[in-house]
Amino acid sequence: MDETAVRVRGGNHYLYRAVDKHGQSVDSLLCAGRDRAAAQAFFEHAVMRSESGWPGKVNVDGHAATHLALRLLGKKDRRWRSVQMRSNRYLNNIVEQDHRAIRRRCASMLGLKSFRTAAITFAGIELAHRIRKRQFWVGSDRQDKDVSLKHLWDLALACGSGCGRMQSPAAAVSPLMHQNSRGTIPMLTDAQIRDAKPLRCARKVTDGRGLYLLVTPNGGKYWRFNYHFEGKRKTVAYGVYPDVALEKARARHQWARSLLSDGVDPSGRKRELRNAQSPYG
Numbered sequence: 612m613d614e615t616a617v618r619v620r621g622g623n624h625y626l627y628r629a630v631d632k633h634g635q636s637v638d639s640l641l642c643a644g645r646d647r648a649a650a651q652a653f654f655e656h657a658v659m660r661s662e663s664g665w666p667g668k669v670n671v672d673g674h675a676a677t678h679l680a681l682r683l684l685g686k687k688d689r690r691w692r693s694v695q696m697r698s699n700r701y702l703n704n705i706v707e708q709d710h711r712a713i714r715r716r717c718a719s720m721l722g723l724k725s726f727r728t729a730a731i732t733f734a735g736i737e738l739a740h741r742i743r744k745r746q747f748w749v750g751s752d753r754q755d756k757d758v759s760l761k762h763l764w765d766l767a768l769a770c771g772s773g774c775g776r777m778q779s780p781a782a783a784v785s786p787l788m789h790q791n792s793r794g795t796i797p798m799l800t801d802a803q804i805r806d807a808k809p810l811r812c813a814r815k816v817t818d819g820r821g822l823y824l825l826v827t828p829n830g831g832k833y834w835r836f837n838y839h840f841e842g843k844r845k846t847v848a849y850g851v852y853p854d855v856a857l858e859k860a861r862a863r864h865q866w867a868r869s870l871l872s873d874g875v876d877p878s879g880r881k882r883e884l885r886n887a888q889s890p891y892g
Contacts, residue, residue, distance in 0.1 A: 612653070612671055613703055614645060615710045617717055619729045620815060626713060626733055627653035630706045636741045641730045650680035654691075668695045670702040712740045726817075738767055799824070801857055807832065822864040824852060834860040836867055840876045847877045 612629040625645045629637040638657040642649035658665060671677045678696070685691040716736050723729040742763050799818040807816050809830045816824040825833045834849035849855055849863040867877035 612669060612677070613706045613710070614642075614649075615713060616645075617641075617713070617723070617729065617733070619723045619726055620817065621722075624726070624729065625649065628706060628710065628713075628737075629653075629657055630709050632705070634705050634709060635744060635746055636709070636737065639733070639737050641726070641733055643726065645674070645676065647676045647680045647683070650674075650677045651684060654680060654684055665690060666694055668697060670697050670699065670706075672700065672703055673698055712736070712743075738764070742767060799857060804832065804852060804857060818857075818861070820864070820868070822849075822860065834863075836864055836877075838867075838871060838877070840871070840878075845876070845878050847881060 612627070614625040614627045616623045617626050618624070625642050626639060627642060627649065628639040631637055638653075638660055640653045640656050642652065669681065671681075678698070681691065681694070681696055713733070713736060723732060799816065804816070804824060807824065807826050809826055809828050811828060813825060813827045815835075816826060818824070821836050821838060823835055825831075825835050827833070832852040834852065834855055836847050836849065838845055838847070847867055849860045849867075852860075855863075870877045870880055
């Protein structure tokens with residue numbers, strides 16, 4: 612098991628991945644950080660896959676958060692106590708080399724703009740990589756026939772719904788490679804907002820669900836929300852920090868999202884309220 616850094620919205624996110632001793636992909640999970648919670652979430656996600664089974668040995672690197680996650684998992688589930696943890700840089704060469712398929716695809720990209728699109732993109736890359744490693748087979752009646760990549764892709768996706776038409780030699784059914792989770796994205800805290808330092812260029816500090824804090828080079832901090840309405844990309848401002856605190860920004864964000872769900876443009880409604888000299892939020 613190992614994690615590789617990927618760039619999402621200009622910052623480092625981490626794709627946790629695991630392979631078996633034969634180099635076959637086991638599971639992967641995109642996380643916002645490289646901490647104990649992310650490692651623990653990945654291990655729990657990997658063992659939930661019925662075809663993966665329970666590991667007997669886990670090869671990890673020397674990252675302290677990974678070791679701590681495995682120890683804490685042993686307190687939650689006694690089965691983790693029987694898993695042998697080995698930390699040797701040479702034993703992890705298989706997964707380190709397997710990362711190249713991900714990095715090679717990321718190198719040609721212009722950048723991933725959101726966690727959701729990054730999760731979907733990496734899910735597709737992982738599935739294509741798994742098909743290329745021949746982890747799927749299409750049954751004895753089709754072994755001698757030429758099967759296109761598109762057909763293999765459709766079968767692999769269909770197995771995610773439990774159709775069972777495409778199977779793995781190691782298991783009865785192999786579903787979709789992995790399901791990314793947003794549960795590992797930490798939400799902003801007031802301390803993080805206060806400690807957000809200005810850089811040479813403006814940067815975004817995301818709170819989730821489209822809400823972010825724009826930190827400008829001169830030290831200004833502005834709440835923003837980018838959205839699409841009637842085919843156009845728009846931005847609505849929620850105020851300036853610290854005049855608008857975190858909880859108040861979240862309340863205004865919830866108000867804007869409820870307007871969108873009702874088919875109302877938040878920017879237009881805000882303009883109407885301002886023209887009518889009504890208080891906002």
